[in-house]
Amino acid sequence: METNLKKAYERLDQFIEQYMEGSNFPGLAIALTDREKLLHISAHGLADVSAQTPVTPDTLFEIGSIGKSFVSLALLQLCDEGKLDPHKPITHYVPWFKIQSKFEPLTPHHLMSHTGGIVWGAFFPSARYEAWSLRETKATTPPGTHFRYSNAGYDTLGIVLEDVSGQSYGDFLQERILDPLGMTQSHPTITNKTRQDLSVGYWTFYYDRPLNRGGVLAPATWLETDAGAGSPASTVTDMASYLRMYLNRGQGPQGEIISEESFEMMTQKVIKSDWLRKDSFYGYGLNIHEEDGHTYLSHGGGMVGYSAFIMMDMDEGLGAVVLTNGLGNPGQVVLYALKLLRAALDGQELPELPPPPDPTKIKNAADYAGTYRAGTYQSDTKSFTLAAKGENLILNYGDERIALEQHIPDNFYVNHPDLLHFLLRFSRNKDGKVVEAFHGADWYVNDDYTGETDFDYPAEWNAFAGHYQSHNPFRSNFRIVLRKGALALIFFAGDDSGLEELLVPLDDGVFRVGEEEFSPERISFNTLINGQMIRARLSCYDFYRVSTP
Numbered sequence: 001m002e003t004n005l006k007k008a009y010e011r012l013d014q015f016i017e018q019y020m021e022g023s024n025f026p027g028l029a030i031a032l033t034d035r036e037k038l039l040h041i042s043a044h045g046l047a048d049v050s051a052q053t054p055v056t057p058d059t060l061f062e063i064g065s066i067g068k069s070f071v072s073l074a075l076l077q078l079c080d081e082g083k084l085d086p087h088k089p090i091t092h093y094v095p096w097f098k099i100q101s102k103f104e105p106l107t108p109h110h111l112m113s114h115t116g117g118i119v120w121g122a123f124f125p126s127a128r129y130e131a132w133s134l135r136e137t138k139a140t141t142p143p144g145t146h147f148r149y150s151n152a153g154y155d156t157l158g159i160v161l162e163d164v165s166g167q168s169y170g171d172f173l174q175e176r177i178l179d180p181l182g183m184t185q186s187h188p189t190i191t192n193k194t195r196q197d198l199s200v201g202y203w204t205f206y207y208d209r210p211l212n213r214g215g216v217l218a219p220a221t222w223l224e225t226d227a228g229a230g231s232p233a234s235t236v237t238d239m240a241s242y243l244r245m246y247l248n249r250g251q252g253p254q255g256e257i258i259s260e261e262s263f264e265m266m267t268q269k270v271i272k273s274d275w276l277r278k279d280s281f282y283g284y285g286l287n288i289h290e291e292d293g294h295t296y297l298s299h300g301g302g303m304v305g306y307s308a309f310i311m312m313d314m315d316e317g318l319g320a321v322v323l324t325n326g327l328g329n330p331g332q333v334v335l336y337a338l339k340l341l342r343a344a345l346d347g348q349e350l351p352e353l354p355p356p357p358d359p360t361k362i363k364n365a366a367d368y369a370g371t372y373r374a375g376t377y378q379s380d381t382k383s384f385t386l387a388a389k390g391e392n393l394i395l396n397y398g399d400e401r402i403a404l405e406q407h408i409p410d411n412f413y414v415n416h417p418d419l420l421h422f423l424l425r426f427s428r429n430k431d432g433k434v435v436e437a438f439h440g441a442d443w444y445v446n447d448d449y450t451g452e453t454d455f456d457y458p459a460e461w462n463a464f465a466g467h468y469q470s471h472n473p474f475r476s477n478f479r480i481v482l483r484k485g486a487l488a489l490i491f492f493a494g495d496d497s498g499l500e501e502l503l504v505p506l507d508d509g510v511f512r513v514g515e516e517e518f519s520p521e522r523i524s525f526n527t528l529i530n531g532q533m534i535r536a537r538l539s540c541y542d543f544y545r546v547s548t549p
Contacts, residue, residue, distance in 0.1 A: 002087075002096025004344040004345075004347065004350075005039075005040075005341075005344045005345070005412070005490055006126055006382065007324065007344070007350060008340040008341060008343070008350055009040050009042070009340075011339050011350055011353055012030075012040075012042070012337050013042060013044075013351055014294075014334055015333070015353055015354065016028060016042070016333060017044065017132065018031065018042050018353070018356045019065060019332070019356075019357060020335060020340070022214035022357070023213060023214065023326070023328055023329075023357075024202070024204075024214070024215060024216065024217060024326045024327040024328045025045065025126065025307075025324040025325070025326040025328055025330070026046050026049050026200075026202050026325055027043075027044065027045035027046045027054075027055035027059070027199060027324060027325045027326070028043075028044045028045055028055065028191055028237075028322060028323070028324045028330070028333070029041070029042070029043045029044070029055050029056075029057060029061070029235070029236040029237035029322070029323050030042055030044075030320065030321065030322045030323075030333065030334075030337060031239065031240040031316070031320070031321050032239060032240075032318070032319070032320050032337060032338075032341055033055075033100060033240040033244055033247070033319045033320075033321075033518050034244075034245055034317050034318055035244060035247045035248055035317040036244075036261035036532065038237065038240050039341070040341075041057045041236060041237065041240075042057075043055040043057055043059065045058050046197065046480060047059045047199035047200065047325065048200045049200070049202070050200075050219075051308060055199065055325075055350035056079055057236060057237055058235055059184075059198060059199050059235060059323075060185065060187070060198045060233050060234065060235055061192070061199055061233060061234065061306055061308060061323035061324065061325060062190060062198070062201065062232075062233045062301075062305070062306040062308075063112050063230070063234050063239070063301045063303075063306070063308045063323065064230040064300075064302045064303040064304040064306060064307070064308055065151075065229065065230040065234055065299065065307075066230065066232075066239075066284040066299050066300070066308055067228070067229070067230035067231055067232045067297055067301065068153075068154050068229065068230060068299065068325065069159055069266075069284075069285035069286050070173055070177060070188075070232060070285075070494070071154055071157050071228045071285060072112050072157075072266055072284035072285030072286070073177060073257065073258060073266070073285070073400075074161050074165075074172055074177065075108060075112065075157060075160065075161055075172060075265055075284075076258045076265060076284070077176055077257070077262075077264055078161070078164055078165060078261035079265075080259045080262055082161075083165075084106060084164055085474045086106065086108040086109040086112065086265070087107050087108075087109050088107060088108075088272070089105035089106065089107055090105065090106050090107060090108065090111070090156065090160065091105060091158045091162055093108075094131070094156070094159055094160055094163055095130070095285070097131060097132075097134070097156065097159075097197070098134070098135040099134045099135060099137060099138070099139055100116060100136075100137065100138040100139065101138065101139035102139075103117075103139055103141070103142040103143060104142065104143060105143075106143055107137070107143070107462050108157060108160060109144075109270075109284075110144060110284060111154065111156055111157050111412070112144040112149070112154075112157060112284040113144075113147075113270035113271055113282055113283065113284060114141060114147050114148060114149050114150055114271075114282055115144045115145065115146065115148075115270065115271050115509070116139070116143055116148075116150060116153050116400065117139045117140055117141040117143060117146060117148060117520055118134060118138050118139060118147075118148070118150050118152060118153055119134070119138065119150065119152055119520050119521055119539040119540075120148075120149065120151060120152065120521065121134075121151045121152025121153070121155065121229070121539070122151035122152065122155070122227070122229050123149060123470070123472045123474065123475065123541040123543075124472075125223070125224075126238050127155040127158050127159060127169075127225075127226065127228060127229075127271055128159055130155040130156070130227070130298075131152070131154050131155055131156040131159050131449075131476075132271060133152075133235075134152060134156070134234065134540075136539075136540035137522070137539050137540055138520060138522070138549075139519060139520060140517075140518050140519065141460060141518040141520075143262025144271075144514030145518075146242070146271075146310050146431045146518045147271045147272065147273040147274075147282055148193065148519075148520065151227075151229035151230070152229075154228040154229040154230070154285075155227045155228050155229050157228045158227055158229075158527065159399065160225075160227070161228065164261060166227070168226070169188070169189065169226050169231075170188040170226055170231075171188075171493070172187035173189075173232065174188045176257075176396040177257065178238075178494055180252050180253075180254050180255075180257060180361070180455065181238075181241045181242060181245055181252050181253070181257070181371070182238075182253060183234065183238035183239075183242065183501060184235065184238070184242055185234070185235045185237065185238050186232060186234040186238045187233045187234075187303070188226075188231070188232055188234065189224075189226035189231045189232070190223070190225045190226070190231050190232075191222055191224050191226075191434070191440035191534065192224060192234055195222065195539040198233060199325045200217070200219050200304045200325060201220040201222075201303065201304060201305020201325050201326075202217040202218065202219060202220055202305050202326045203217065203218060203220035203221070203304055203305045203473070204216070204327065205217055205218040205219060206420075206491060207225075207476050207477060208407055208421065208467070208477055208479075208492050208548065209406065209420050209421045209422075209492060209498070210413055210420075210422070210423050210492070210498035211327060212319060212359070212405055212407075213405065213417060214360050217326065217327075220304045220305025220473070221304055221305075221473040222253055223304060224471060230298060230301055230303065230442045234302055234323070235323070236321050236322075236323055237320040239310065239323070240319070240321060241253075241315045242272075242321075243310060243312055243320075243321060243481055244312075244319070244514040245257055246297060246312050246314075246319070247312055247314070247317050247318075247319055248290050248295070249263045249473040250263040252261065252337070255472065258510070258519070259523045260374075261381035261412050264285065264397050265283075265284065266283055266284040266285070267283050267284075267286060267288060267297060268283050268284075269281035269282075269283065269284055269288055270283055273287065273539055285299065286299055287299055291352045293315075293488065294313050294314070295313075295314045295315060296311055296312060296314065297311070297314060298310060298311040298312070298331070298334075298437070298438055300330075300331055301519055302327075304328070304474060305325060306316065306324065306325055306326075307322070307324050307326065307327060307328055307329070307330055308321070308322065308323045308324065308330060309321070309322050309329075309333070309334045309336060309543040310334070311331070311334045313342065316342055316345070318338055318342060318345075319336050319338075320334045320337045320341070321334070322334050322337075323341055327474055336351070336354070339351050359405035359406050359407070359413070360392055360403045360405055360406075361391045361392070362392065362393050362404070362406050363391055364386040364392055365388040365389075365390070365391055365392060365393040367434050368386050368388070368393055368426055368434050369386050369387055369388040370384060370385070370386060370446045370447070371384075371385045371446060372384055372385070372386070372437045372444035372445065372446050373444060373445060373446075373449075374442065374444055375443045375444070375445060375453055375484070381392075382426040382442065382444070383444070383507045384396065384397065384437075384444070386404075393412070395414060397416060397419075397426075398419075400416070400528065402414060402415060402416050403415075405422065406421055407498065408499075410425060410426045410427070410428070410434075410447060411423045411424070411425045411426075411498070411499075412424045412425075412426075414439075419439065421438075421440060421479075422439050422440040422498060423491065423498035423499075424437060424439050425436075425438045425439070426438075427499065429450075432496070433448055434446070434448075435449040435450075435451075436449060438483065438500075440479070440481050440483075440490070441465065441481040441482060441504075442483070443483050443484050445542035446503060455484055455486075456485060457482070457486070457536070461482055461487060462482065462531075463525070463528060463531055463532050463533045464480050464482070464487060464525050464533050464536075465480050465481055465487070466532060466533070466535040466545050467479050467545065467546050467548055467549060468480065468536045468543035468544060468545055468546070469543060469544060469545075469546045470541065470542065470543045470544070472541070475491060476492070477492050477543070477546075478490060478491050478492060478538075478543065479492070480503075480536070482538075487502075487503040487511065488501065488502050488503060489501045489503055490499050490524065501513045501514045501515075501521075502514065502515050505525060506522075509525070510522050510523070510524045511523050512522070513538070520536070520539075521539055522538075522539055523536060523537065523538045523539075524536070524537050525537075532545060535544065
């Protein structure tokens with residue numbers, strides 16, 4: 001077995017080095033554990049690029065939304081003590097909490113499972129004000145009916161934790177979770193003291209455009225936070241201890257962290273989410289999915305300059321954690337690591353080393369081939385041609401030939417100075433055939449398009465299109481574009497850069513963000529100067545027009 005494990009760890013190191021080439025992870029650390037002990041740990045890349053400081057097993061990273069499981073765990077401890085009922089209204093514990101709603105009251109259960117039907121949030125530096133600001137928003141569906149990820153919900157849960165326990169969020173986590181689990185290198189909240197020990201986080205250099213694989217990075221904006229949406233910092237060694245507690249169903253080295261009943265509540269399949277992966281469910285601060293007859297608990301985390309992932313195979317009693325100081329999806333590393341470890345321990349053949357990630361390799365490249373011309377309300381001279389060369393999709397742009405890079409299905413990054421601000425996005429008809437292409441405000445169709453080409457829209461919408469910015473680093477800016485007689489919002493920040501949401505007009509000049517009727521996000525525009533709206537209010541957060549296009 002020792003030989004098999006050695007080979008598995010060597011192959012894992014190969015995979016990580018290969019995966020990091022051209023990635024947006026300057027540094028990465030990984031730890032593997034079983035129910036009893038740490039099995040393997042390795043460190044790769046740099047904790048500080050300018051100082052050339054290498055990542056070590058003791059390097060501290062921000063873990064982002066993995067902190068949501070800490071909040072749920074802490075609240076369930078209060079349940080075990082009879083101090084909190086997850087099905088009582090939030091107002092029973094925080095009387096000033098309010099949201100505009102015609103439905104039943106929100107409960108900790110709804111917020112822990114992201115079924116409260118409330119806004120995404122996480123724009124304010126104060127978690128308490130984040131919770132207060134929800135009174136300016138509306139719940140659009142009955143609680144418990146839809147999964148909708150909400151950082152604002154978990155910030156509110158952090159306030160519930162403080163007001164019920166009588167302790168600060170950080171003190172409670174330190175005394176009730178970190179200390180009992182021996183997580184001596186971890187910080188429950190991000191403070192300036194944390195910064196002394198922390199790896200340097202890296203964010204996209206160009207904040208106003210999509211980030212491609214291997215794109216230009218810069219040190220991320222520094223911020224302090226003690227919010228329930230995700231504020232701890234940790235090392236892979238400490239996080240392995242955290243995973244062992246789950247693998248042992250709530251038991252720590254010094255005894256019970258939560259009861260068996262609370263563990264069952266935390267890992268129940270509350271609602272189908274498909275958030276992390278298809279056919280997955282969300283419990284309390286954890287994602288649950290089944291694969292190859294095994295049940296997995298997992299969660300990702302992203303902060304400004306950091307991304308992280310944990311996953312536990314509850315049947316084999318194995319866990320993996322990856323922490324990075326960059327942008328991307330470390331979940332692929334975690335999943336492959338667990339497959340290697342499981343095969344090695346079972347004496348099976350190790351899974352093959354996957355090929356290096358190559359976003360220019362597009363299996364269905366032929367779907368997009370053809371000539372696309374601009375819609376009738378645009379210049380007839382605008383057109384482009386795509387050619388499929390094996391698994392490469394080539395854009396003919398003037399005299400240049402550019403290989404497109406797949407961002408997500410039907411969305412592509414075009415590595416050309418003229419085209420960097422937006423993804424090239426394609427749309428299909430009801431038969432699944434590609435018929436349209438979008439790039440910012442530009443709209444193109446091919447010969448298979450049979451829909452409308454002329455659109456009416458209110459003239460005042462012309463004043464809304466533009467680039468809006470705030471000083472919040474999580475979602476620092478977005479663009480509003482007018483296209484096909486409709487408005488769309490295009491986000492720029494982190495891994496959701498370049499992704500679009502249609503704006504659906506409602507009453508009184510307000511728009512719903514997204515085509516889903518249950519979306520609670522709203523946007524409105526005001527302060528008209530020289531024919532342009534200067535302020536956009538997204539849910540309860542203000543953004544302001546800037547001069548950059």
